[in-house]
Amino acid sequence: MLRRKTWGLLFAILLGQLLISILAGASVTYGAGYAKAPDGLVIWGKDISGMVQEEAYEVLIEEIPKAVIHDQTIYPLVLTQTYQNLHDYLTSQFTISTGNFITDSLEYLRRMSFSSPSPQKLYDEEIVSQLKTIAQSIDQEGKASRVYYGDGSVVLDRGSAGVLVNVERSWEQLLQSDGLEAVPLITEVIEIHPTTAELAKVKSPLGDYTTYFDPYFYERVNNVQLAAEAINGLLLPPGEEFSFNDVVGKRDPERGYLPAYVFLGNQVGIDDGGGICQDSTTLYQAVKQANLQILERHTHSLPVSYVPLQEDATVAYGVLDFRFRNSTQSYLLISATTGKNWIRVRVFGQSDSRHPLLQEPDGYPVKPEDWLSDPK
Template identity: 70%
Template sequence: MLRRKPWVFLLVILFSQLSLSILLGATVTYGAGYAKAPEGLTVWEKDLGGMTKDEAYAVLAEVIPKAVVYDRTVYFLELNQTDQDLKDYLASQYIISTGNVITDAFEYLHRMSRTIPSPELLNQEEVLAQLRKFALDIDQPGKAAEAYYENGEIVIEEGSLGVRLDVDKSWEQLQQSIGMETVPLVTEVIVVHPTTAELEKVKDPLGDYTTYFNPSFHERVTNVRLAAEAINGLILPPGGEFSFNDTVGKREPERGYLPALMYMGNRVVTDDGGGICQDSTTLYQATKQARLEVLERYSHSLPVSYVPLGQDATVAYGALDFRFRNTTQGYLLLNAATGGNWIRVRIFGVADSEHPALDEPDGYPVKPREWSK
């Protein structure tokens, strides 16, 4: 019969005692901490160690932002999914009994040894949807300043700044606002051009030209005045391009244009909008005075009476256009006015060495028998 060495029995006894001690310790620890958060569990800067699930929920629910604010208006957040996410997270941190106290005890010790990351403060999908809804109330497009020439002076109507809710940055701010019940929203100011300050610089007359027409041709006079109204008050930014056809639009009866005499090739015909080439020509002469860059211009095939030969600018919608670029450093204001037998176009802007202020207006007077078609 083999005899076991004494030290083997000693090891068996020591191992048995150690196992019993661990089991008893785990059982005791579990018994003391059952249904309580593991020691050292910190969520959103709050130590939840030793708290029950209800206690932990009460503490964490207090630090979740409940509302956002913009310009003294408070928008309350609906946090149903956020609340459920928090409850689900806490449930995952507490022991669900298996019915075996030893198994539960070891599971508790295992959870104490783990580092579990904190959950999101808010449910992103839920909150972003509400922020976008709030943006519909907060966002404002702003208004550009306007200017017009009246009674010998430039009158400015002030504009306003716009505002836009920055949804992404507002979300980030909410995520970093632990413990704040109401969180300011992040907005962006929108500057709408031209601003009042930009238009206040538009003071100098750069171009001023007048041409004359026969007031007895009612249809033609009507067309000239309609086109002048379309041009009047237009504001062109630095570097901006002006298109006569885009500005005046189609010369249609629905818009008030009447059939009148006009040149078509080498013939004189009657068509809607006849006569408005006098508007484009008068504007062309003013742009020459202002030393602006002409991008597109065509002359009539036949001479006209309201400017010298070759100094006109004919237009035909969809075919021939008169275009120029604002080559000054500031905004331009166009003023087009008509009288009993004249049309006058002024260009106001910011004078510089390349675009000096005009000393006096100019024009091309004609005799009554020389009225153009």
């Protein structure tokens, strides 16, 4: 029994001496290098084992991107909080000696067996706000292309695509950058429709029709001109529907329309906007030449003088409309111009087998002398 106690006491003494030796060795090691990184400390793929804090800091800040770049323009980043976070993290890894043998030895052993996760390479709140500010100077809304008829031909004004900085993806790319001084921003190109390529196809005359009116009916001429201005220059995308009433709108006095003669059933009366059926009719004739899909058309209750019988297209806001669909493969341009006693409507687009190039314009004179005011 005594022998067992003796062996137990001896074992405890030896174990204590071993522990003291380990702690003493750790203490010596820690005392000589407590300001150095513990073995196995890897941050952002960089092994900083044995480095002093200042040395580790200089190595790691080289891994942090200092700027972003777009279109050869460099935008420096303010990294105050990012650098502070890195400094604080390293300070936590480089614990200074307390002067207590046991405490310092245990701390060294703990740091050898455990390392806290690496800090985020960039402080998100600091950087993301800067990316948003930079984006404001780069983002562009873009400009739609424009096409119109002028000086005897179709004129194309080229537009431009929009540019938008993708802040979220740019932020992710910054986090994944490895030692790049300036990281390219990720941008998206925003196509603005209609594009130049789309409108470049709008060059072929598909329909061209002229009708004439009496220039001495001032109110009626006024209304014809206002409605022509409303439809002039309109671009209709492929497959889209045109509604005369939607485009021209209400024929109210507030919009400049005047009372003029109209057909009311089988009688002639006075109403605001009288005369604009000549606009819808002339447009109908040009659309028919272009072989477009007619969706809605109505004829007057009485014959009109500006087109042959049953070749008109009457309209009444909220009641009767003239509608057609752009059944071509490109945009359509509608040109509506007026003169002293005429209105001319042209339809331009991309010709094909179903919508052939118009060879000659057409029209319907009221009297032969009306052709003296030949529209150009």
